Amino acid sequence: MSDVAIVGIGIHPFGRHDLSGMEQGAVAARAAMADAGIDWTQVQYAFGGSSAAGNADTMVSMLGLTGLPFINVANGCATGGSALISAYNAIKAGAADVVMAIGFDKHPRGAFDPDPADFGLQKWYGDTGLMLTTQFFGMKIQRYMHQYGITRSTLAKVAVKNFENGSKNDNAWRRKPMSEDEVLNAQMLSDPLTQYMFCSPGEGGVALVLTRADLATNYTSKPVYLKSAVLRSRPFGSFEVFNSWLSPERGDSPSVAAAKGAFEQAGIGPDEISLAQVQDTESGAEIMHMAETGLCADGDQEKMIQLGETSIGGRLPINTDGGCIANGEPIGASGLRQVYESVLQLQGRAGARQVENATTAFTHVYGAPGISACTVLSV
Amino acid sequence: MAEQVLVAEGVFTWPSDEPQLIGSHFPESGVTVFPRTSACPKTASRVVEDVLLPRRGTLWSWTIQGFPPKNPPYIGTESPKDFVPYGVGYVQLADPEHRGEVIVESRLTVNDPATLRIGMEMELVVVPFTTDAEGREVLTYAFAPVTSSQNGASS
Numbered sequence: 397m398s399d400v401a402i403v404g405i406g407i408h409p410f411g412r413h414d415l416s417g418m419e420q421g422a423v424a425a426r427a428a429m430a431d432a433g434i435d436w437t438q439v440q441y442a443f444g445g446s447s448a449a450g451n452a453d454t455m456v457s458m459l460g461l462t463g464l465p466f467i468n469v470a471n472g473c474a475t476g477g478s479a480l481i482s483a484y485n486a487i488k489a490g491a492a493d494v495v496m497a498i499g500f501d502k503h504p505r506g507a508f509d510p511d512p513a514d515f516g517l518q519k520w521y522g523d524t525g526l527m528l529t530t531q532f533f534g535m536k537i538q539r540y541m542h543q544y545g546i547t548r549s550t551l552a553k554v555a556v557k558n559f560e561n562g563s564k565n566d567n568a569w570r571r572k573p574m575s576e577d578e579v580l581n582a583q584m585l586s587d588p589l590t591q592y593m594f595c596s597p598g599e600g601g602v603a604l605v606l607t608r609a610d611l612a613t614n615y616t617s618k619p620v621y622l623k624s625a626v627l628r629s630r631p632f633g634s635f636e637v638f639n640s641w642l643s644p645e646r647g648d649s650p651s652v653a654a655a656k657g658a659f660e661q662a663g664i665g666p667d668e669i670s671l672a673q674v675q676d677t678e679s680g681a682e683i684m685h686m687a688e689t690g691l692c693a694d695g696d697q698e699k700m701i702q703l704g705e706t707s708i709g710g711r712l713p714i715n716t717d718g719g720c721i722a723n724g725e726p727i728g729a730s731g732l733r734q735v736y737e738s739v740l741q742l743q744g745r746a747g748a749r750q751v752e753n754a755t756t757a758f759t760h761v762y763g764a765p766g767i768s769a770c771t772v773l774s775v
Numbered sequence: 776m777a778e779q780v781l782v783a784e785g786v787f788t789w790p791s792d793e794p795q796l797i798g799s800h801f802p803e804s805g806v807t808v809f810p811r812t813s814a815c816p817k818t819a820s821r822v823v824e825d826v827l828l829p830r831r832g833t834l835w836s837w838t839i840q841g842f843p844p845k846n847p848p849y850i851g852t853e854s855p856k857d858f859v860p861y862g863v864g865y866v867q868l869a870d871p872e873h874r875g876e877v878i879v880e881s882r883l884t885v886n887d888p889a890t891l892r893i894g895m896e897m898e899l900v901v902v903p904f905t906t907d908a909e910g911r912e913v914l915t916y917a918f919a920p921v922t923s924s925q926n927g928a929s930s
Contacts, residue, residue: 509845518810520783522848524904524915525840526880531863534838542836542893587839587888632817641798641809642835642865642878643817 400487401612401619402773404432404605405736408500410723411569413599417449417726420601421500422458424729428496428603432615436460439605441491443482444498445469446728452479452498473675473763474627475499476602476731481625481769483606493608500601501726508597515638515765529677529764530594532637534586537680541588544695546683548588552579553701554679555593558715561708562722564748569598570722593679598724602732604739620739623662623772628654630766637764648688651675651760654768655689658758662772666690669772670754671741672712673734675762676719686714689760689770713751716741731769734759742775778911779903782850786810787901787916793830794901796916800826800874807877828875829868830899831921835878837864837891850913851905860886861904866897866918884919896921 406427408420415423421444429435436459444452445468453466471478476499483497508529512522521527540546556576562568574592582590605615612619630636633647659665672691676682683701687694691712700706706714717723717737720730738757740746757773781789788795800807801815803822814821843851843858853859862883870876884902885891898921903912 506845509848512848518783518786519848520786520915523782523850523913524882525844525849525851525861526863526882527848528840528844531838531840535836535863535865538838539836539893584839584841586841587837589838640880642880643806644867644876644878 398487398490399609400484400622401607401609402604402622402735402739403607403612403615403619404428404434405739406431406603407567407733407736408601409567410598410600410726410733417446417500417502417599417601418455419458420502420599421446421452421498421603422455424500424601424603425455425459425496425498428605432605434494434605434615437462438494439464439496440494441483441486442466442496442498443469443479445471445475445479446499446501447472447475449500449502449728452500455498472765472767473727474731474761474767474769475728477625477761477769478627480604480732480735480771481627484622484625487606487608493611495606496603497606497732498601498603499728499730499732501728502599503597503726506597517638517640521640526640527638529637530586530589533678533681534589536635537684538588540680540684546698548580549576550683550698550701551588551593551679552576554676554682555579555721557707558676558719558721561716561749562718565717565722568718568722569724570718589678589680593721595677595720595725598726600723600726600729600733602729602736604732604735618743618775620742621774623664623774624658625769625771626654626657626661627767627769628657634766636766649762649768650766651685651688651762651768654770655760658770658772659690664756664772664774666758668756669712669758670756671716671738671751672714672758672760673716673719673737674714674760676715676721677725679721681762682715682719685760685762689758691758708749708751716746716749716751731759731761734761735771735773738773742773777906779914780907780911782913782915788827789901789914794899794916795830796828796879796899798826798828798875798877800824805873807875809877809879826874828877828879829870832866832868832897834891834893834895834897835865835867836893837862837883839863839886839888850907862886862891864891864918882915882917884917890920
C-alpha cells in the first residue's frame, strides 16, 4: 500500500464573514490547489463536510463539474477528521492518487442548541436545561481538577497561551492577547470555566490536497507525510457529552484509543512529537486531552503549563495556531485546521509562531456523542 | 398553589413523599442505566427490568449553568435579566443490592459553588423549574444537599 502525503493546504480565515460557509470552503479548496500547483480537473476524489453549512458535494458547481466522485461526510466535531481519514484510505486502497479533503462551517452566535432526539435522548433532557455541551465540559474538568490537583490558574494559562498564539496568526478569529486576570474574571459560564476559557461556534474553511507519497515531489518541494489517521467511537464507561447516566465502572475516553492507534500505526511515539494540536473546546479540555492522548501523565499538566512547556519555545508546544479558543469552532473545518497548522509548521512556513526544528506533529479532535480522530504527521 | 404538571411521565415516581428515578437494570450484565432503555449498552442484552433507583447518593461532579440556555431545546422562557443560574451535577447512587448502582445526571437545587463539593451527600426531590404557557408549574427531578439535621431524622 502506498504511503500518503499532503502536498497542498488552503484555508479561509476563521471568524465571522459575509460569505456563506460553502463559499468559504471553496476559497480554501482553490487555495489548496494553488499551493499544490494543480487545478480541479486533476483532483480524482473528494471528501468533504459541514455540520451547518450545507452539503459539501454541491461545491462542484463552484469548482467545476468534472464528474469526480465527491462523498459527503457528517461526523459531528470529527467531520473534518473523517473526511481526512476517508481521503487517506482512498489513497491507501489505490482508488485514487490525488484526493481532496474539505471541511467548512458557519454557525449562529452563542452556544450550540442541539435536538435531544438527534442524540438518542428523550425530550425532557432538553426541556429541563441539561442539553448543553458547556455543562459537560464544566463537570468533566471539575472532577479532573479534584482528582489531579489542576488549579484555576492553570485553566486560565491555557487560554492565555492560545490567545497569545492566535495573536501571531492572521487567519485566527481572536487575535488580541489576554491576561490571566482577564480570563479568570470574565463571566462564569459553567463553573469552573469562564467565557474566555471557552471557544465559540464560528466560521471558516480548510482544504487539503493529498497524494500517493511517491508522487508528492511532483507537487511540492517539501511534502509532509500523513503517517496515520485514526477515528474511534466511545467504549463502555467513558464520560461524554449528553449522558443522562454514567457507569460507576469507569472506562477510557475514545481519545485514548484513537491516539494510541495513531501513534502505533505511525510507528512514532508521543515522546517523539515536536508539536501537537489537541481539541481545546475549552481550556480544561486541552489539559485533559494532553493526558488522554498520551502526551503526558494525568496531573503532569499543572507543572508543564505553569512552566510554559506547552507554549511556543517550550518543550511541547500545543495549539500553536491558537486552537479552537482563538480560532473558534466551525465544526466541519476544525479538525482540518489542526492539520493545516501542522503542515505549515513542518514546512517551516509558520512565521512568527514557527516552532524550531519541528519534524513530527500530532493532531486530535474530540466531539459528541463520543468520537475522536487523531493523526500523526512527519516530514 | 399553582397547578402543576410533570415535564415527562415515566422518568420518576410522582406524586410521592419519597420520589424515585425509574431506570433499567440488565440482570445479565449487572448494568443499570437512567432513564429506561431497551438494550444494554455494554452487552446489547434485551433482558431488562425496571428499577426504582436509590434516593440518595454522593456528588460525583458538578457545575453551575451560568447563562440562559437556548429555547428550544430548553423550555424555560425567563429573560436573560431574570435568569437564575442553576446547579447541574452527577450523583453516584449507592445500593446495597447493587441493582440501582448508577451515576445519574440531574439539576441541583442549589446554585452557590461554595455549597457544593465532590463527595457530599445528596437526596432526590421533585421541584418546579419553570412555568408553561398555561401558567402551570412544570416539575422535574433534582438533587438537594442532605443537611445534617435530615441525616439525624432519617437514621
